[in-house]
Amino acid sequence: MTAARKDDREDRLTVCLKYLLFVFNFLFWVGGAAVLGVGIWTLVEKSDYLSLLASSTFVVSAYILILAGGLVVVTGFLGCCAVIREQRSCLSTYFFCLLLIFLIELVAGVLAYVYYQRLSEELKQNLNQTMADNYAQPGREAITLAVDRLQQDFKCCGSNHSHDWMASAYVSSKQAEDRVVPDSCCKTITPRCGRRDHPSNIYKVEGGCITKLEQFLADHLLVIGSVGIGVACLQKRRTTSVHCDLAAEQRCG
16 A cells, blocks of 8 residues: 555656646747747848948857757757657756757857947947948948948938048049938938038938947847846756756656
């Protein structure tokens, strides 16, 4: 009788652990989907601006999040299958996959945080030169489109000021046709509207486009860093729980 009660108690414990693992795994899968969504959102939302950055750290952080999120989604599905089928060998593999994903997400979050710290300096050093040297130049169509969209979306003109365009290769060329700024600086774009740089005609924002772009990228980097590090820490707790549950189940077995 005692042995029967013991077996019954162990069976109940196994069932509880099974459902507990299933719940943890589902939450883990949801976190992975969130990470994947943030990575994709980062690359899709105003991705044209990425060609204006001198460093690839921003893009790399987003791709790492997408990789981690994709792994989480796949691993989470496999983990659910392993729990339902009670395959302990698969659960052990699942545990090590969780640790790997935790490290990947942590790297993405740290990269985003580090880049956030030096974003302002990088933009100050490179954005003005990038815009002045490459706008409307042969083979630089991506940068030209990025600058036009930047100035229209953020209602700004020039890196720091509209006068920055006076030193650009574009304004100095015959292609400009006496424009003093690109037409994308105009509040209402019409052919050759860039010939007048009066405040009634073009955007004159304090701090120029560099301030607007810095704030936009900083907001994205904060989201990347917060999601990467935050979800990684939550998943680390779940990983520890999974390991403890596996050890308890093995003792019962």
